[in-house]
Each structure stands twice: as C-alpha cells, then as structure tokens.
Amino acid sequence: MSLTTKDMSVVKALWGKISSKVDEIGAEALGRMLVVYPQTKTYFSHWADLSPGSAQVKKHGKTIMGAVSDAVSKIDDLPSALSQLSELHASKLRVDPANFKILAHNLIVVVAMLFPADFTPEVHVSLDKFMQNLAWCLAERYR
Amino acid sequence: MVEWTEFERATIQDIFSKMDYESVGHNALARCLVVYPWTQRYFGNFGNLYNAAAIMGNPLVAAHGTVVLHGLDKAVKNMDNIKATYAELSVLHSEKLHVDPDNFRLLADCLTIVVAARLGSGFTPDVQAAFQKFLAVVISALTKQYH
Numbered sequence: 251m252s253l254t255t256k257d258m259s260v261v262k263a264l265w266g267k268i269s270s271k272v273d274e275i276g277a278e279a280l281g282r283m284l285v286v287y288p289q290t291k292t293y294f295s296h297w298a299d300l301s302p303g304s305a306q307v308k309k310h311g312k313t314i315m316g317a318v319s320d321a322v323s324k325i326d327d328l329p330s331a332l333s334q335l336s337e338l339h340a341s342k343l344r345v346d347p348a349n350f351k352i353l354a355h356n357l358i359v360v361v362a363m364l365f366p367a368d369f370t371p372e373v374h375v376s377l378d379k380f381m382q383n384l385a386w387c388l389a390e391r392y393r
Numbered sequence: 394m395v396e397w398t399e400f401e402r403a404t405i406q407d408i409f410s411k412m413d414y415e416s417v418g419h420n421a422l423a424r425c426l427v428v429y430p431w432t433q434r435y436f437g438n439f440g441n442l443y444n445a446a447a448i449m450g451n452p453l454v455a456a457h458g459t460v461v462l463h464g465l466d467k468a469v470k471n472m473d474n475i476k477a478t479y480a481e482l483s484v485l486h487s488e489k490l491h492v493d494p495d496n497f498r499l500l501a502d503c504l505t506i507v508v509a510a511r512l513g514s515g516f517t518p519d520v521q522a523a524f525q526k527f528l529a530v531v532i533s534a535l536t537k538q539y540h
Contacts, residue, residue, distance in 0.1 A: 282518045282521060286521050362506045363513055363514070369506075
C-alpha cells in the first residue's frame with residue numbers, strides 16, 4: 251500500500267498543523283503505549299521511571315517524533331531516509347517490528363485527541379499508510 | 394473469566410452512558426470504510442461508497458453505525474459474561490455475514506480513535522487501556538463461534 255502523491259501532501263500538510271506540538275505528541279504516544287501495551291515495557295527495563303510524563307519517557311518520545319518528522323520531510327524517499335535507523339533497530343535495538351504498529355496506533359490516537367477537527371478520515375488514512383510505510387522501511391535491515 | 398477492576402468497570406459504564414450513539418457510531422463505521430477500504434466488501438448494497446465524502450454522507454452507513462454501536466450495549470450491561478452474551482451474534486457474523494474477524498479489530502481501532510477525539514484529555518492512558526481491553530474482550534467473544 252504505497253504512498254500516493256496525495257498521501258504525501260496530506261501528511262506534510264498535517265505536519266504543518268501539528269509541528270508546534272510534535273514533542274508533546276511523541277511523549278504522550280510513548281507514555282500511552284507503555285501503559286496500554288505493557289509488554290512494550292520490556293524494551294525499557296533500564297529506565298527508572300516508565301510512567302507517562304516521566305523525564306525519560308518525555309525525552310525519548312521527543313527523540314522518536316524527531317525521527318518521524320525527519321521522515322516526513324524526506325517522504326519522497328523513505329527507504330534511504332530510514333536506512334541508518336533501520337540498521338540501528340536491526341542490529342542493536344532489535345525491537346520486534348510488531349511494536350512499530352503498536353506505537354503508530356498510539357501516535358494516531360494522540361493526534362486524534364489533540365487535533366480532532368483536522369484528523370478527518372482522509373487525513374487518517376494517509377497518516378496510517380505513512381506509518382505503515384515507515385515501519386516497513388524501519389524493518390528493512392532486519393533479515 | 395475476565396477480571397475487571399473497579400476502575401475499568403466504572404470507566405466503561407461512564408464512557409457509554411455519555412456516548413452519542415448516532416454520532417459516534419456513524420463516525421466510527423464511516424472512518425473504518427475510508428481508512429480500511431477493503432471493509433467495504435460487506436456493504437455492497439449500501440449504494441455510493443465511492444469516496445470519503447460519499448461514505449461520510451451515506452445515510453445507510455450512518456444508520457448501520459448506530460446499530461453496531463448499540464450492539465456493544467449488551468457487553469456494557471453484561472461485563473461478567475460477555476462470551477455467552479455474544480454467542481448468537483458470533484454465529485451471525487460467521488455463518489450469515491461471513492465477516493473476517495480481523496475486521497472487528499479494524500473497527501475497534503476506529504472506534505477508539507473517534508472516542509479519543511471526543512474525550513480529548515479525558516481519554517487518559519488508563520481510560521484508553523480500559524476501553525481497549527473491553528473492545529478486545531468483545532472481539533474475542535464475537536470470534537468465538539467461528540469454525
């Protein structure tokens with residue numbers, strides 16, 4: 251389900267609207283994921299505080315969203331935009347790719363909560379496709 | 394048997410007691426048909442589903458969304474016995490409607506997103522966890538009679 255030019259422009263337009271809250275979205279999505287899908291906590295056993303709003307969760311949520319925002323800016327060529335991160339996730343982090351879908355879902359929930367008027371079904375489908383493509387590229391180097 | 398905490402019970406009762414069934418049902422079903430277009434396969438006789446605007450404006454989609462959401466009432470009222478409560482509906486979805494159970498998850502995700510948009514900051518992580526657990530139990534019950 252590859253991205254059409256329409257999907258790309260819809261996602262870029264959405265990012266324009268949400269850019270001021272990008273850090274908050276990342277922190278909220280990550281914190282939420284750790285609560286709603288407790289099995290994801292297994293990747294963060296080295297953190298002291300896994301509760302939503304903790305300093306580590308906020309910082310890491312910001313890091314993740316920074317990477318997603320970067321991918322939006324390079325949306326025409328996601329495979330090369332994500333090749334280094336894919337290498338990192340494959341060889342070092344070894345996050346099961348099923349979790350990419352889980353984080354994407356939580357990201358979408360937070361966007362819907364913070365921007366209910368902007369997150370129409372048409373915007374939703376393009377963002378869903380974008381996250382799916384991003385996940386695919388992120389898993390590229392796994393095997 | 395599913396164990397529910399007091400918080401989970403209260404959360405589910407609260408969400409559904411305040412739910413605008415018509416609006417939420419309509420929006421959740423329509424969103425599902427737009428975001429996951431293959432789900433349209435079950436609605437061949439609904440007329441114009443040609444694009445997002447047509448789907449959102451389609452009165453049959455709106456009406457059916459309400460029906461589906463009211464179907465969740467049974468679970469809300471029988472939280473300790475959801476599996477038995479949905480036995481008949483499970484047979485219906487399997488034998489008569491021939492719905493791939495994966496679609497239940499897709500609709501549940503859309504419902505979660507619509508409710509999240511309505512509740513805003515009230516949709517805390519704990520509320521989300523309770524709501525998603527409730528929907529997961531419903532989905533499991535609806536899938537139970539498939540063979």
